[in-house]
Amino acid sequence: xxxxxxxxxxxxxxxxxxxxxxxxxxxxxxxxxxxxxxxxxxxxxxxxxxxxxxxxxxxxxxxxxxxxxxxxxxxxxxxxxxxxxxxxxxxxx
Numbered sequence: 001x002x003x004x005x006x007x008x009x010x011x012x013x014x015x016x017x018x019x020x021x022x023x024x025x026x027x028x029x030x031x032x033x034x035x036x037x038x039x040x041x042x043x044x045x046x047x048x049x050x051x052x053x054x055x056x057x058x059x060x061x062x063x064x065x066x067x068x069x070x071x072x073x074x075x076x077x078x079x080x081x082x083x084x085x086x087x088x089x090x091x092x093x
Contacts (some may be wrong), residue, residue, distance in 0.1 A: 022068045
């Protein structure tokens with residue numbers, strides 16, 4: 001029985017994000033830290049939120065004809081804030 005990607009060691013999970021989203025270690029760490037500072041203390045929860053965020057950001061980039069995720073100075077925090085606000089808006093209770 002295979003383990004969920006959420007349970008992989010940190011290096012393996014980062015390599016997955018690098019391969020799938022071309023996400024460098026600095027941005028990976030920034031997203032992880034941002035989520036942690038906002039109360040996402042569970043590693044599984046942070047990783048699931050990170051994957052959800054990266055999937056959404058990737059779809060938006062592809063729709064604009066871009067292949068790789070890039071975040072300009074200060075834009076990562078803005079996009080994460082919008083992402084989390086939209087998630088809270090969908091959650092009831």
